[in-house]
Amino acid sequence: KSLEDYLEKKRQQFPRFYFISSDDLLEILGQAKDPMNVQPHFKGMFEGIKKLEMHAPGEDGRRAYGATAMHSPDGETIPFNDEVTTDGRPEEWLNSVETAMYAATKKSLYATLEHSKGMKKEKWVKEYPGQCIISAGCVVWTTECEKALSDPDAAKKAIRTLKKKWVSYLSKIVTMTRSKLDKVNRKKVVALITIEVHARDSIDKLGKAGCTQVTDFEWVSQLRFYWDQTANDCVVKQVLSVFSYGYEYQGNNGRLVVTPLTDRCYMTLGAAMFTRRGGNPLGPAGTGKTETVKDFGKALARYVIVFNCSDGV
Numbered sequence: 001k002s003l004e005d006y007l008e009k010k011r012q013q014f015p016r017f018y019f020i021s022s023d024d025l026l027e028i029l030g031q032a033k034d035p036m037n038v039q040p041h042f043k044g045m046f047e048g049i050k051k052l053e054m055h056a057p058g059e060d061g062r063r064a065y066g067a068t069a070m071h072s073p074d075g076e077t078i079p080f081n082d083e084v085t086t087d088g089r090p091e092e093w094l095n096s097v098e099t100a101m102y103a104a105t106k107k108s109l110y111a112t113l114e115h116s117k118g119m120k121k122e123k124w125v126k127e128y129p130g131q132c133i134i135s136a137g138c139v140v141w142t143t144e145c146e147k148a149l150s151d152p153d154a155a156k157k158a159i160r161t162l163k164k165k166w167v168s169y170l171s172k173i174v175t176m177t178r179s180k181l182d183k184v185n186r187k188k189v190v191a192l193i194t195i196e197v198h199a200r201d202s203i204d205k206l207g208k209a210g211c212t213q214v215t216d217f218e219w220v221s222q223l224r225f226y227w228d229q230t231a232n233d234c235v236v237k238q239v240l241s242v243f244s245y246g247y248e249y250q251g252n253n254g255r256l257v258v259t260p261l262t263d264r265c266y267m268t269l270g271a272a273m274f275t276r277r278g279g280n281p282l283g284p285a286g287t288g289k290t291e292t293v294k295d296f297g298k299a300l301a302r303y304v305i306v307f308n309c310s311d312g313v
Contacts, residue, residue: 014091016045016098019305028090035065035086035093045094047303048072048131048251049101053079054086070101072251075184078129080104105132105247105301109234112136113227121172130188130252131301134195135234135245138225141166141199145206145222146214155212159203166200187252198258223266223299236300238267241274246301256288256295265292266299 007025011017017025024041031037035054042049053069055062064087069079080100086093112132115124125133144165148158173196176189202222209218225245226235234245256262265281272279281289290306297304 010091014094014098016094016303017091019307020044032088032090035067035090038090038094043073046098046101046249047253048249049097050251052084052086052097053077067097067100070097070104070249072249072253074187074252076129076251078104078108078249081107101249102247105129105249106234108132109135109245109247110227110232113139116140121169122176125173125176125188125192126185130184130191131250131298133188134192134255135225135301137192137196137199138223139227139234141196142224142226145203145219149206149211149214149216149219152212156207156210159207159211163200163203163207166196166203170196170200184252187254191252191255194255194257221263221267223263223270238270241270243270243274243300246303248301248303250298250301253298255298256291262292262295266296269293269296 007017007022010025010029017028020028020041024044028038028041036056039051039054042051049070050073051071052067053071055066055068057064064085067080067084067086069077071077081103082100084093084096084100086097108129109132112124112128113136115128116136119127128136144162148162149155151158170193173189173193177186177193181189206218209216211218213219220239222238224237226237227233228235236243236245269279269281279293281292283289294304294306
C-alpha cells in the first residue's frame with residue numbers, strides 16, 4: 001500500500017505519469033540518477049517527443065544534464081527556447097520539459113505565421129514544423145475567408161476569387177509532391193494537402209450556400225483559427241465554442257481527411273468539451289470514431305490518450 005501511495009504522490013506531481021504502467025513508472029523513478037534512461041518512456045507520456053537532445057555533465061563544461069531540443073518519432077526536430085536542466089527528480093524536470101515543449105511550439109507557430117506571407121510556399125513548407133504549417137495555414141484561411149465575407153454586397157464575387165486563389169495554391173503544393181522530398185517533408189506536404197483540400201471545399205460550400213456575412217451559420221460552423229494579437233495566443237472557434245490552442249507538440253503524425261460527418265463530429269464534440277460535458281461517438285467498428293476524436297485533438301493541439309476500459313478503470 002505504501003508503494004501505491006508513493007507512486008500516487010509522484011503521479012500528482014506530474015499527471016502524465018497516470019497514463020503509464022506502475023512498472024514503467026518505477027523504472028523511471030529508479031533511474032533518476034541518469035536522465036538518459038528515461039528517454040525510452042517519452043513515447044508513453046508525450047505524443048510528439050521520442051527523445052530529447054541531451055547533453056551530459058562535463059560536455060562544454062556543463063554542471064548538470066541539459067536538454068536543448070526535442071525529436072519527434074518521424075525525425076523532425078524543434079529546438080527549445082532555453083536549455084532545460086534535466087537533473088534531480090524526474091517528476092520535476094519532466095514538468096520543465098512539458099513547459100519548454102509548449103513554449104517552443106508556440107514560438108515556432110508564431111514564426112511560421114509571420115513568414116507565411118513573404119516567403120515562397122515551397123521554402124516555407126520545408127523550413128517550419130509540419131504541425132505549425134497546418135495551424136498557420138488554418139489561421140491564414142480564416143483571415144482570408146473573413147476578408148471575403150466582410151463586404152456583404154461583394155461577398156459572392158470575393159468568394160469566387162478566393163476559391164481560384166486557393167486552387168492555384170493547392171496546385172503549387174501538389175507540384176511539390178512530384179519533386180524530390182525527404183521523408184519528413186513528404187509527410188508534411190501530405191498532411192498539409194489533406195487540410196487545404198478541406199479548406200478549398202469549405203470555400204466552395206460558402207459560395208454555394210450564398211454566404212454574405214461573417215455571422216452566417218455556414219461560416220460560423222467551421223473550425224476557425226485566429227491569432228489573438230492582444231493575448232498573443234492562438235484561439236480556435238466553432239459556433240459558440242472557443243478553445244485556446246493547446247501547443248502540444250505532435251510531430252508529423254498525419255491528418256484525417258475531413259468529411260462532412262467529421263465536421264459534424266467536431267461540432268458536437270467541441271460543444272460538449274466547451275460546456276464541460278462528455279461526447280459519445282457511436283457507430284460500427286472500424287468507421288473511425290477513435291481516429292476522429294484523435295484528429296480533433298490534433299487540430300486543437302491537445303494530447304489525446306486512448307485506453308481500453310476495463311472494470312479496473
